Amino acid sequence: MTELKQRILPTVQKPARYTGGEWGEIKKDLKDVRLRVAFCFPDTYEIGMSNVGMRILYGVMNKMDGVWCERVFAPWGDMEEAMRENGLPLWALESQDPVKDFDMIAFTIGYEMAYSNILNMLDLAGVPLHSRDRHDLKNIVFAGGVCAFNPEPLADFIDFFSLGEGEESTVEIVSLYDRAKAEGWTKETFLQEVSKIPGVYVPSFYRHEYNEDGTLAAIVPLNGAPETVTKRIIENLDTAFFPTEMIVPSTEIVHDRANLEVFRGCIRGCRFCQAGFSCRPVRKKSPEVLYQQAVEIMEKSGNNEITLSSLSTSDYRGLKKLTDELIPYCADNKINLSVPSLRADNFSRELMEKLQTVRKSGLTFAPEAGTQRLRDVINKNLTEDEILNTCANAFSGGWNNVKLYFMLGLPTETDEDVLGIADLVYKVIKTWKEHAVNKKRGLRVHVATAYFVPKPHTPFQWEKQITPQEYLRRCRLLKEHFYSKSIEYDYHGPDLSRLEAVFARGDRRLGPVIEAAVRNGAKLDGWDEYFNYAKWYDAFRECGVDEDFYTVRGYGEEEILPWDTIDVGVTKKFLKLERKRAYEEKVTPDCRHGCAGCGASGLLKEVACDA
Amino acid sequence: MPRLLFEKKGNAVWISHLDLMRLFQRAFKRAGLPLTHTQGFNPRPSVSIALPLSVGVESRCELLDFDLYGEKPSNEEILTRLNAALVEGVKVLAVYDEAAKIKHLALLECVVALEYDGGIPEGAVEQIEALFNRAEVTVEKKSKNGVKEENIIPMLRRLAVIPADGSTLELRALVCCQNPTLNPMQLNAAIFKYLPNLAPDFARCRRVEVFDTNETIFR
Numbered sequence: 001m002t003e004l005k006q007r008i009l010p011t012v013q014k015p016a017r018y019t020g021g022e023w024g025e026i027k028k029d030l031k032d033v034r035l036r037v038a039f040c041f042p043d044t045y046e047i048g049m050s051n052v053g054m055r056i057l058y059g060v061m062n063k064m065d066g067v068w069c070e071r072v073f074a075p076w077g078d079m080e081e082a083m084r085e086n087g088l089p090l091w092a093l094e095s096q097d098p099v100k101d102f103d104m105i106a107f108t109i110g111y112e113m114a115y116s117n118i119l120n121m122l123d124l125a126g127v128p129l130h131s132r133d134r135h136d137l138k139n140i141v142f143a144g145g146v147c148a149f150n151p152e153p154l155a156d157f158i159d160f161f162s163l164g165e166g167e168e169s170t171v172e173i174v175s176l177y178d179r180a181k182a183e184g185w186t187k188e189t190f191l192q193e194v195s196k197i198p199g200v201y202v203p204s205f206y207r208h209e210y211n212e213d214g215t216l217a218a219i220v221p222l223n224g225a226p227e228t229v230t231k232r233i234i235e236n237l238d239t240a241f242f243p244t245e246m247i248v249p250s251t252e253i254v255h256d257r258a259n260l261e262v263f264r265g266c267i268r269g270c271r272f273c274q275a276g277f278s279c280r281p282v283r284k285k286s287p288e289v290l291y292q293q294a295v296e297i298m299e300k301s302g303n304n305e306i307t308l309s310s311l312s313t314s315d316y317r318g319l320k321k322l323t324d325e326l327i328p329y330c331a332d333n334k335i336n337l338s339v340p341s342l343r344a345d346n347f348s349r350e351l352m353e354k355l356q357t358v359r360k361s362g363l364t365f366a367p368e369a370g371t372q373r374l375r376d377v378i379n380k381n382l383t384e385d386e387i388l389n390t391c392a393n394a395f396s397g398g399w400n401n402v403k404l405y406f407m408l409g410l411p412t413e414t415d416e417d418v419l420g421i422a423d424l425v426y427k428v429i430k431t432w433k434e435h436a437v438n439k440k441r442g443l444r445v446h447v448a449t450a451y452f453v454p455k456p457h458t459p460f461q462w463e464k465q466i467t468p469q470e471y472l473r474r475c476r477l478l479k480e481h482f483y484s485k486s487i488e489y490d491y492h493g494p495d496l497s498r499l500e501a502v503f504a505r506g507d508r509r510l511g512p513v514i515e516a517a518v519r520n521g522a523k524l525d526g527w528d529e530y531f532n533y534a535k536w537y538d539a540f541r542e543c544g545v546d547e548d549f550y551t552v553r554g555y556g557e558e559e560i561l562p563w564d565t566i567d568v569g570v571t572k573k574f575l576k577l578e579r580k581r582a583y584e585e586k587v588t589p590d591c592r593h594g595c596a597g598c599g600a601s602g603l604l605k606e607v608a609c610d611a
Numbered sequence: 612m613p614r615l616l617f618e619k620k621g622n623a624v625w626i627s628h629l630d631l632m633r634l635f636q637r638a639f640k641r642a643g644l645p646l647t648h649t650q651g652f653n654p655r656p657s658v659s660i661a662l663p664l665s666v667g668v669e670s671r672c673e674l675l676d677f678d679l680y681g682e683k684p685s686n687e688e689i690l691t692r693l694n695a696a697l698v699e700g701v702k703v704l705a706v707y708d709e710a711a712k713i714k715h716l717a718l719l720e721c722v723v724a725l726e727y728d729g730g731i732p733e734g735a736v737e738q739i740e741a742l743f744n745r746a747e748v749t750v751e752k753k754s755k756n757g758v759k760e761e762n763i764i765p766m767l768r769r770l771a772v773i774p775a776d777g778s779t780l781e782l783r784a785l786v787c788c789q790n791p792t793l794n795p796m797q798l799n800a801a802i803f804k805y806l807p808n809l810a811p812d813f814a815r816c817r818r819v820e821v822f823d824t825n826e827t828i829f830r
Contacts, residue, residue, distance in 0.1 A: 001726055001778060007813045010667040015625040023637070023698050250626045250634055250698060302637030302696070304656075334648060334656075 005096070008082045016251035017045035018079060020093030024247040024301070026062045026069075027094055034066035035178050038092050038102035038125075042109060042117035043526060045073040049247070050255035052309070053145065054108050057166050059243035067174055070094040070102075074117045075124070077530065080523070083124060090124040099125035104140050104177055107158070109147035112503035113496065113525040118143075119157060119518040129515065131159050131204060137180060137187050142173070148201070149231070149278050150456040150563035153503050155203035156511035160191060163199045163566060164231030165264070167240050172197050195225060199232035206565060208508050214549055216507065216560035230567040231278075235606045237264065237285040244296040248303065257305035257338070258297045260290055262322070265600075266311040267591035267611045271379045271582050272368070272410065274455035275311055277575070278568040280600035281609040282591065287318035291325050298335060305336040314343040315592075317610075319351075327354050340364075343382070363394050366405040369413070370420025376585045377412050379578070384424060388431050395435040401444050402428060408474045408491075409452035409466035411582060418474050421447070422481035429484055447482070448490045449475060451497035455504050456563045457570060459578035464554035465501045468494035495533035496525070502550040507562040512543045569600035612657075612678050613686070614710035615693070615703050616830065618671040619664060623700025628663040634698065635675060641696035644689060645680040661713050662788055662821070665796070670818035672719075674830075676710065707830065716829050718768060718822040719788035721795040725780045725802070725811035735780060735809050736772045742805050743770045743798070750800045763801060766793035780811070788821065 009015040039058060041048030048054060048071070061069035070092035075083060083090070089098040099105060105127065107118055119129055122141070128134050131141070143154065144162040151161045162169050173194060180190045195202045205225035209218040221227055234240045246258060265282035266275065294306060306326075310316060323339070330337040339355060365387055369375045375382060391402060406421050425447055432443045451471045454463040466474075475491045482489050503510065516539035524530035540547055555561060557576060564572075574597060581588055588596050591611030595601075601609040619631070626634060636656040639646050648654035661674040684692070686706040693703050727735075742748060745764065752761040768785040775781045786793040799814040821829045 001728065002813050002815060009625055010815075014627075015666065016627070016630065019622040019625050021622040021699055023634075023641070023696075248637055250623070251630045252633070300641065302640035304636070304640070334645075334654070 004086055004088060005091075008079070008086065008088070012078045012082060013076060014045075014251055017073065018075065018093070020071075020096065022247050022250050024245055025094055026058070028062075028068040030068075030095075032066065033068045035068070035104070035174065035181060036102045037061055037067065037069040037104045037106055037174065038072050038099045039069050040072040040099070040105060040107045040118075040121055041074070042107055042114035042121060043074055043111075043524070044076060045249075045251075046253040047526075048073045049249050049253045051108065051110065052259050052261060053110070053166075055243055055246060056241065057106075057108070057170055058247075059245075060167055060170055060241050061174060063241070064171060064174060066178065068094075069106075070097075072099055072121070072125075074121055074524065077524065080120075080124065089126045090121060100127050100139060103138055103181060104142065104174070107141070107143040107145075109143055109145040109154075111526060112147060112153075112500045113531075114147075115153060115503060115514050116518050116522040116525050118154070119514060120523045122157070123518070129157055131157060134159070135187060137177075137185060137190055140177070140187065140190065144170075146274065146278065149274070149566055149568055150504065150506070151201060151203060151566070152208075152508050152562040153506040153510040153514060155508045156515075158203065159187075160194055161201045161203070162232075163201055163229060164568070165234045166232070167234050169197060169199045169232045173200065192223060195223075198230065201229040201566065203508075208562070210509075215556070216562065219560060219565055228565055228567045230603070231569065233281070233283070233569075233603050234264075235283065235604055237261075237283050238289045242293055244293050244300060246297060246301050248301050255307070256303075257307055257336075258294075258301055258303045259307050259309050260294055260297070261285070262290060262308050262310045262313060262316045262318070263610070264310070265609075265611070267315050268312055268381065269379055269578070269588055269590065269596065269598075270368070271377075271459040271578055272407065272452065272455070274458055276458075277570045277598070277600075278457045279311065280569055280598060281604055282611040283607070284317065284610045287322040287325070290318070290322055291329075294326055295329065298333065304334060305338065306330070307338040307340060310341060312343060313339055313341045315590075323351060323354065363391070363399050363401065364403040364405070365390075367424065368405065368407050369410055369417060370406060370422070370424055371417045373585055374410060374413060374417040374420070376587050377582045378410055379582070379587050381587055381590060384427065387424070388427055391428050391431045392435045395432050396437055398437055400432070400436060400438070400441050401446075403446040403448070404428070406447070406449045407452045408449045408478075409471050411460060411463050413466075413474075415474075415477060418478050419481055421449070421478055425482070425487060426484070429486055432486075443486045444488065445484075445486050446488045446490070449478065450492070451494050453497050453501045453504055456561070457566075457568050457575070459575045459582060461505070461561070461575065462555040462557055462559075462579065465498070465551040467552050468498055471497075496531060498547065498551055499525070499533070499536055502547050505550050505555065505562070509543075509545055513539045513545050516542045569598075569603040571599035574598045612676045612710065613683070613689075613706060613708050614674055614676050614830070615690070615707075616705040617673045617675060617701060617703045619673055619701055620669045620671070621700035623698060624667055624669050626701075627666050628660065631664075631701075632658055632660065634701070635677075638693055638696040638698075638701075639677065642689075642692040644684070644692060647678040647680045661716060662719070664818070665794065665816075668795075668816045668818065671704070672818050672821050674713075674716075674821070676713075709830075711823070711829055714789075715823045716789055716821055717787065717824045718785055718826060719795075720783070720785050720819040720822070721816060722819060723782040723784065723795050723798050723814060723816050724775065725782065725799065725809075726813040726815075727778050727780070728812045730778050731774055731780050732809055736774065738806055738809060739772045739780070739782070739802065740770075742801065743767060748801050748805065750797050750804060752797070763793055763797050766791055767798075770798070785822075785826075 148161040207220040520535040522535040646656035749760040766787040
């Protein structure tokens with residue numbers, strides 16, 4: 001007779017995402033395994049399998065003797081329903097064993113909208129949601145990823161956080177657990193010991209006290225915990241672990257290709273960008289190592305596409321050398337090489353043309369703001385001339401498809417700035433008319449505006465978010481000024497970005513809200529099919545929490561911030577200075593034109609910042 | 612073009628037809644067997660599978676045509692190298708050059724296993740046999756142009772009803788698989804429609820063999 005899970009699979013969409021068994025999956029014999037880690041990605045298989053960080057840490061942990069790390073993803077709604085109906089607890093892909101049988105449960109969190117999925121996955125696994133209700137060493141829950149840079153909204157649920165890059169710290173954490181398990185430590189003892197590993201933050205070791213107006217009065221470290229916890233970084237990327245034996249999904253995922261990270265950090269300093277500040281300092285990887293890894297990964301995976309990734313790939317010094325070698329290799333082997341995150345200002349025609357010999361990909365710019373004044377405020381050092389020149393180059397090279405991304409609601413933004421977006425778009429159209437080699441196909445300009453979300457650890461971390469009504473007014477204002485048939489304008493409703501803003505700068509009082517929302521059925525909030533603000537609205541009301549406190553209020557510069565315990569290397573003093581320069585409409589040159597003194601180089605001991 | 616015979620079973624049955632094509636393209640690449648590419652704006656590696664297999668269906672008679680670039684290794688070597696590069700559940704059983712024309716592929720032998728958790732109901736074999744001995748049995752068929760009723764009997768060459776164990780009844784059938792095509796799971800749909808008392812708790816299907824119109828094994 002066919003077992004339960006096999007009977008459910010034919011009834012759900014894309015069943016292959018629940019079965020494991022892909023090329024490159026790591027299986028171990030349980031008799032050689034002392035410690036099992038369920039590595040959870042709080043979104044679907046298609047999203048999670050596209051995440052490079054997870055692939056790296058999966059490899060790191062499985063390389064450890066006696067440790068078996070398996071993957072777990074959030075089920076789609078149809079599968080969740082079947083699981084709940086049949087009492088089938090959440091399982092890990094490799095062994096198909098229930099998550100609750102695992103020693104450690106890890107989450108990687110890259111997006112605030114995944115918070116509901118974390119709770120929902122723990123619930124589906126049959127693991128208590130609250131840290132305080134999990135008494136044993138078994139099922140310890142820890143998390144990392146960019147959202148760990150303000151972990152407070154999750155403080156009730158996650159036992160400890162691993163801050164920053166995990167190639168080394170994960171090994172230290174898992175080894176300590178191995179010892180704790182062998183020696184029979186209590187959970188308390190383990191938390192005490194793990195908090196001594198640099199980069200580990202144990203939220204229960206801090207008491208948050210509030211003023212009457214709701215702002216933080218104090219963050220009190222307990223049990224001798226340090227005042228601040230500094231994120232971890234890898235100094236030498238050439239020798240750091242990188243998985244050249246990747247899992248090749250048997251079903252299509254979002255980024256179905258090999259991904260090679262060319263460097264870490266960013267020299268640009270766009271003032272709204274969390275990654276730009278929290279991923280500093282800049283560390284390079286050598287083109288020789290990258291080429292070797294590219295060839296190895298392509299041969300072992302059989303992929304037909306590889307992407308060179310980083311926050312701003314044009315700023316990678318070895319780009320010419322690397323692409324000079326990779327382009328012929330890719331052409332010979334019918335591999336599509338994609339190089340996203342190229343900047344308009346140094347997106348050379350040469351590289352564009354060379355990439356074109358393999359396959360023509362789209363042209364995308366993110367000017368973020370419509371006027372030079374506002375681009376100076378946000379320090380997006382991209383001029384109109386640079387955009388139009390690059391477009392001219394591209395149009396004369398045969399491109400006829402441009403995507404332009406902007407934000408609405410940036411600090412100091414006026415209607416003039418909003419209409420500046422329309423102006424810029426018309427200039428792009430004009431440029432096309434002047435330079436297009438083939439006008440028959442027509443031009444498509446895809447314009448998208450996002451609702452600005454102030455993020456922690458950026459110069460805009462204190463800023464107000466504009467109200468949803470005001471955001472929509474600006475969207476409509478812009479829409480009224482788009483007449484051309486070539487323009488396709490997209491804007492999302494404000495709810496998701498509003499919620500993202502709440503959690504990005506949230507504090508511990510949001511824990512009950514997340515829990516209530518999940519109880520109301522919130523899940524897969526990053527998906528239009530599931531996102532429903534009403535569930536969250538009710539949760540906020542149930543818990544007596546006002547969204548506006550975290551969004552339109554704005555934070556005072558002297559206020560204690562929920563994420564003050566977390567040190568990402570960039571100093572608060574620098575962020576304040578950058579904020580002041582923003583209001584003065586002064587740009588700060590990129591790090592290569594002179595160190596602005598952000599402080600992140602202080603994280604380096606062996607090498608210098610490669611900005 | 613050379614052809615290979617492969618099986619698909621275990622967890623691999625959940626891989627869809629399109630995903631399976633991609634899986635083979637990558638496996639060829641991993642095996643160091645470069646496929647030729649189609650001409651055109653978006654060149655694609657030339658692999659084609661004779662009969663798309665529905666998700667969830669097991670098979671030991673799948674056929675895939677492919678074309679290699681450059682000097683072709685021996686068929687034994689292709690088989691060995693591909694199998695070392697394929698996922699568990701997908702296995703190449705034979706590689707050969709003398710491939711029959713796909714248009715002569717006509718019949719499919721398959722098994723639909725009906726599982727009755729409370730044991731096989733009394734009289735089930737006789738009732739099911741009687742059902743498929745009728746001149747007309749219509750079931751809904753979904754197509755691009757909507758849903759229509761279709762008589763499946765003309766596409767059913769033979770059917771035997773055999774108890775496999777106390778709770779599983781097997782329908783061993785020979786059905787048309789090209790112009791027109793009968794999806795074997797339609798046999799289960801017919802039972803649901805005409806014999807609701809004999810509707811199984813679960814049904815699964817497996818392909819056993821493919822034939823030409825003369826019932827000669829098709830390769």
